[in-house]
Amino acid sequence: MLLFDRVAIITGGARGIGKGIALKFAEEGCSIAIADILMKEANDTAAEVSKKGGEVLAIKCDITDSRQVQNMVDAVISRFGKVDILVNDAGIHPGHYTLVDLPEREWNRVIDVDLKGAFLCCQAVAPPMIKKGYGKIINISSLGATHPPHPSVHYSAAKAGLLGMTVDLAVELASSKICVNAILPGAIRTALWDGALASVKNKDAFFADLAKRDVPLQRIGTPEDIAGAALFLASDLSAYVTGQSIFVSGGQPLRPVAVVQ
Numbered sequence: 001m002l003l004f005d006r007v008a009i010i011t012g013g014a015r016g017i018g019k020g021i022a023l024k025f026a027e028e029g030c031s032i033a034i035a036d037i038l039m040k041e042a043n044d045t046a047a048e049v050s051k052k053g054g055e056v057l058a059i060k061c062d063i064t065d066s067r068q069v070q071n072m073v074d075a076v077i078s079r080f081g082k083v084d085i086l087v088n089d090a091g092i093h094p095g096h097y098t099l100v101d102l103p104e105r106e107w108n109r110v111i112d113v114d115l116k117g118a119f120l121c122c123q124a125v126a127p128p129m130i131k132k133g134y135g136k137i138i139n140i141s142s143l144g145a146t147h148p149p150h151p152s153v154h155y156s157a158a159k160a161g162l163l164g165m166t167v168d169l170a171v172e173l174a175s176s177k178i179c180v181n182a183i184l185p186g187a188i189r190t191a192l193w194d195g196a197l198a199s200v201k202n203k204d205a206f207f208a209d210l211a212k213r214d215v216p217l218q219r220i221g222t223p224e225d226i227a228g229a230a231l232f233l234a235s236d237l238s239a240y241v242t243g244q245s246i247f248v249s250g251g252q253p254l255r256p257v258a259v260v261q
Contacts, residue, residue, distance in 0.1 A: 001029030002235040012090030014041035016190035020223025026054030035061040063117030088118035114158035135178035147253040170243030179242040186249025188221040216251025
């Protein structure tokens with residue numbers, strides 16, 4: 001098992017990509033702490049983790065509140081004795097605004113959740129990881145950090161900020177044998193995406209068209225696709241990998257090209 005006797009905190013682990021990572025890590029022997037504000041979904045995911053034989057703790061935590069974040073980390077250490085892995089997956093996918101139409105409150109909300117929240121979690125887990133001399137931090141960014149598909153400057157800025165934070169922390173924490181990396185998912189179908197497309201009547205057709213038009217591998221990704229990359233970065237297979245940003249996007253931002261016969 002690649003994560004035997006490891007302990008991971010997964011923010012936003014109640015559903016979507018975070019849930020996929022939690023289940024994959026559990027299969028590899030990892031104990032899981034699911035930190036989320038959606039407690040019904042978090043408990044449901046915790047039950048699935050338990051069925052796979054994994055030790056699990058579901059904790060309600062608003063990652064924009066430093067006190068809640070510190071209490072969450074303390075609870076995990078109290079339960080499991082350590083923290084080996086942090087996956088910063090919690091985030092929100094906001095509405096689309098042009099620059100001139102973007103309300104300041106919406107900018108603040110997205111930056112708080114998608115960037116500040118990850119910073120607070122890194123800040124809280126760093127001391128126990130430094131003391132132990134081991135750690136893996138994985139920041140879930142987005143293809144939109146480098147190739148925004150539509151006007152969403154607040155979201156793009158937050159996700160790009162995660163990339164800068166990843167590199168900075170990789171350098172700072174390297175002497176403590178803590179690896180910090182980022183994953184940039186492309187089009188990954190989750191309940192969050194489906195909810196954002198409430199006005200689309202045929203979502204299957206929408207995603208099929210999106211894959212054919214924009215994704216070289218010609219399919220929309222799944223949480224399991226991201227979980228596979230996260231497993232690599234969380235395990236000792238990536239012991240010599242830090243400060244990297246990995247696209248898991250079916251070939252995006254490359255574009256399919258016509259094959260000349």
